[in-house]
Amino acid sequence: MTETKRGGLALHWLMLIGFAVGLGGGLIVNLTLGADTGWVVWLTDNVTGPLGQIFLRLLFMMVIPLLFSALVVGVAEMGDLSSLGRAGIKTLVLTILVSSIAVVIGLVMVNVFQPGRGVDPVLAQQLLEQGRDGAAGIVRGAPETIQLGDFFLELIPSNVFTAAAENQILPVMVFALFFGIGLVMAKSPATDRLQQVIEGLFEVTMKLINLFIKLAPIAIACLMFNLAALFGWDLLVRLAAYVGVAVGAMAIHMFVVYPLVIWILGGRSPIAFFKGVREPMVVAFSTASSNASLPVSLKAAEEELKLPRKIARFVLTVGATANQNGTALFEGVTVLFLAQFFGVDLTITQQVIVMLVCILGGIGTAGVPAGSLPVVAMILVMVKVPPEGIGLILGVDRFLDMCRTTLNVTGDLVLATVVSRGEEDDAVEADDVVPVAPPA
Template sequence: MTETKRGGIPLHWLMLIGFVVGLAGGLAANFYVDPEAAWLTTLVAVAGTIGQLFLKLLFMMVIPLLFSALVIGVAEMGDLKSLGRAGIKTLLLTIVVSGIAVVIGLGMVNFFRPGDGVAPEVAAKLMQQGAEGAAAIVDKAPASVQFDQFFLDLVPSNVFTAASENQILPVMIFALFFGIGLVMAQSKATDQLQRTIEGLLEVTMKLINLFIKLAPLAIACLMFKLAAVFGWDLLVRLAAYVAVAVGAMLIHMFVVYPLVVWIGGGMSPFRFFKGVREPMVVAFSTASSNAALPVSLKAAETELGLPRKIARFVLTVGATANQNGTALFEGVTVLFLAQFFHIDLTIGQQVLVMLVCILGGVGTAGVPAGSLPVVAMILVMVGVPAEGIGLILGVDRFLDMCRTTLNVTGDLVLATVVSRGESDDSVAADAEEPEPVGA
């Protein structure tokens, strides 16, 4: 993710300052001020309104962001014809490995339950203050899972109706098929359409960059409101959340990735991690997949000895579409906040979260805090107060560094597996194979 500065100070430092100021002010109000004081009630309401405006700006960009990013992420696999089986393996492995990441995250949160421990009456108080729509969404959630209807609902009969009703998963399914259609129907007209959608993505990312500049103020307001209501319990829950999120990422990094490299790629995990040290360091220090891409390409060719065309294709596409760490982070965050607000998600709702996180990992834009719109929308989908996102914004920089490292390493894992049995010569042969007469 790119780094944004304001007044010479990096954005993540401004966000951290806003987090600390809001947290300190809220804790002081919780400890020293009568919670029924009129001026405090008014101040909390104003802070909540400012935070809600910030969230609404993010919500406004969710549909265009996910549609354009997911379509382009799939359409960039336009090399499917020339790379043949390499493109298919890339797509399937992206879905499978991202799914494993999300399952690990959800399993960790369900086992350790880092969001538990806050008094139910206090959580209910905050929900009443700023999330009137959450209860209605929870009430609509089915008590049991009807899988036949669940899968039928994935395919929208009218994508515009689905978008207007914030049915994110059907919109993402439509975007997925739309991207596949662009890959299959290659012509001058579709090339122009793809460039138009790329333009939509660029505009959307530019606007999100603009809105994210408001994040320091929004974080201060959201944290003040949360800290004034929850007090010191907030710090304990936040520390538990970070520990679980990082723990899940470590399991995926040092258990899942070595197994995938060893079994799927036929390479020693020790050789692999020795060869990708530099990209991992760059990814962690910059929290930027784009910044790590040149280093990853070099490591793939010189350290891992992967075919250049395969490595370039997989790593370039993977920088956008294969974001295991982002998918894991989104799942952990949603379930943590659900526990924090004493909202029990059904198995069906957790499956929904998992599917959206997998597709969201493909459709998350590479901008500062690019996953925040997706997280906020998933929260609304499952009936969790969206202002709870303020809890994690202050520690998001560190978690961003961790999940970016996981993303970049995952791209190299993917390239290693896809490269097995491939060479630049075989890829060139596939690309130059003539089409049958009459095709």
């Protein structure tokens, strides 16, 4: 991820300053005057509220083109069956499997520890009603109850253009997934040109998102002022709990799931694996950038892990844009945390829908600067949670970005190791790896 700068300061520092200014001003108002004071109400209704909503609507505007183009391109690149055969299929299947595990871990952690509970329910309900009114018509909400057969039926759009016009996000994502698979199966010069057009759409969409994200420091200040003026110190306590749960979930995935995948599916020693990928992990954490980590990951895969060059380059390059366990986990934890914060009880059906969107969103927005923001905001509206809550998350996003980028980059190397097993074995010297027989 390239750091955008304004006036010599990196964007994440400007976002932190906006967070601090908004939080500080909101806390002062909460402790001295109260959020219902006349001029405070006027300020939130006519200045800070509209400015925050403009930022959110700019993100919503890009949801459909971003998710469609990113998902199609990600799947088309991942499933390059003509050049890599079964390796492409293994990459796709393992990406979905490991991302699913990541999201489930995040959802379980949030349900167990309830980091968003504890704020004044009256205040939460007040902002909840405002959020529902402001988000009306942006994204169709997820149903609270639905039969299993109807649930799967709803995933397949009878008319994708109608689904897109009505902002039915999940059916559009499923269509994009199949469209990407179709691009792979119908490989020809014509489909190559079509893929280039969709890649162009993705680049334009990301250019606009990068443009809109420059408004984030101002938007965060406005959103945080509104939230802090209303909730006071409860905001900081819940925020600390959210960070703790998010980091804890990422740690479980990193130090429990990844070693098991390496041991069982990769047939290697987890200790030897982590020893070989120390440098990419450090670079990923320090830069919070999958792109900056890619050259170091390629070097570690070939020199430390002794993976076949062809497989490693394919999987790691695709993984930098499509295999994002940390991003999927982060999105799931964030949506459920904010739902708890605003007192929205999500049913099992709604949580399953959140999980599916996060899994597909992990493929569709991976490796993209600020690419997860439209997805998170869109899911919040789907489950009838005020999208203004995203300002709370953006204030601590830099640290969480460092953590989830480390998880993403390590996951790419895990995926490359597993996919490489049985592929071009002659390119791997047995003396350089420490195989461990998986348990029966």
